[in-house]
Structure formats: C-alpha cells, structure tokens
Amino acid sequence: MAGFLKKTLTLITGTDDLASVGITLPKMTAHQRAHKRPTERELIQKESEIGSQLFGPIPAGHHRQFFNLDRSTWIWYEEWVDPTTKKRQEATIRYEIHQNGILKAQEGARYNFLEGQELTNFITAVQIYYERTMREIYHCDPTTGQKHPVFTPSRAV
C-alpha cells in the first residue's frame, strides 16, 4: 500500500524526492507489521500447506494443495510435469458438501458422490485438517475455540 501511494505521488509531483516537495509518507512500525491482520487468502494458503501434507509424501515434482474454500466446499489441486511428454499437468477436484452426501466434481463434467473407503478417507482428512489448522495456525482449541496464549520470548523473562 505504501509502495502504491509513493508511486502515485511520484507520478503526480513528478519527482522521486517527495521530501523536497514537503510530502512525508507514514511508515509502518514493526509493531504494526507484527499485528497486521492477515487476509483470507493468506490464511487459506497457510491452511493449504497443512492440507497438502495429509495424504502422505508428495511425489517429486508435484505440487499439491488441499484446503477448505468455504463451509461447504473443499478443493484438491495437484500440479506436475508429465515425465513422458514433459508437459505440465494439473488436476482440480472440488468436493461439495450436499445434504445427501459429498459430491466430487472433477474436470470434464465428471460428478459422483463419495462412498466407501474414499468417503472415509475424506472425512478423516477433514478432521485432521481441522484439528491441525486450529492448533497450528489459529492457536486455538478445536473443541472450545478458545485461543491459546502465544509464547513470546521477549515476555518470558
């Protein structure tokens, strides 16, 4: 934001030295930076890092994401380079929570409701995702929602 503002003012005033025309930009302090609220996108990215680890080791050259998009949608995304064609491949699967089951929507208009072992695995993955994101990202108890006190070394003395 500060960069954008500086660039805009530079274009308006026609000089890089804003101080020479009497403009000083406010600077974000370290305290402000530390307490800046994350965006939803940033939080989803953090969650996705945990989500990608839930299904075992990721094969070399693969990039995987698994995350909760909203209360009734989960996304699996995988990207890799095909060793034979050397072309980049990707697959996105959307899991939608419907009243009558979990709909798996894949590319090519393929839809089916999860059942059997796949359904069990999905539920287990969601449970672990929930437990881990609550504890590791939001630092709160998954059952009560209460925040755990965050350990800060400067206060520990």
Next chain:
Amino acid sequence: MGNSYESFDQPLREFMPAGFADVQSHDTYPLPKSHRTPRETVPVQTAVEPPVQPREAKRADLDNAREIARYLQDIGARIEYVRTRETSGVASTANTYQQASVGSQSDYGLAG
C-alpha cells in the same frame, strides 16, 4: 455475545468414520438408531437373519449421508468463523457461527 467464544459452546460431534464405532461419544448429537452399535456384547449370530428391507436400507444410507454432511458442514462453519475472526475481528463475525450453530442444533433435534 460478551464472550467472543460463546459460539463454540456447542460441542463438535466426535465422529468415527469407521462404522460409527464409538457410540458413547455421540451423546450430544445422537445418531439415528440404525447406526448405533450395541454397548455391551456382540450379539450371537442367530441361525436365520431377518431379511433386510431394501427400502429401510436405503433410508439408513440416506440418514448416514445426512449425518456426515451435517458434521462436515459444522467443521466448515467453524473454520469459516475462526478465519473471519482473524481477518476482520470478533464482533462482526460472531453471528455467523452462531447462526450456523443454531441451525445445526434444530436440525439435530436438540433445540428446545
């Protein structure tokens, strides 16, 4: 809504995907009887099993799917709640989860 965590007062169901094995953990959100397993002993197999009515079996599957869907939506609602709490503060998000909780409670037949 003085306490920002009141929304979590409603306990999340403990869910055992493998055959709903842990019946005792479902006391707060009782599962349909069709999913309950006997607590004491495994029943002795009788010589002749009563025939399962296809319609009943289908109904049980549907109930099962609905329970799973509600459970997963509970989790989704909680994640959404905490995420919103982090990005924009508690006060503006408190109702979001509570509405979901109240809806879920009545769905489970627990309200009132």
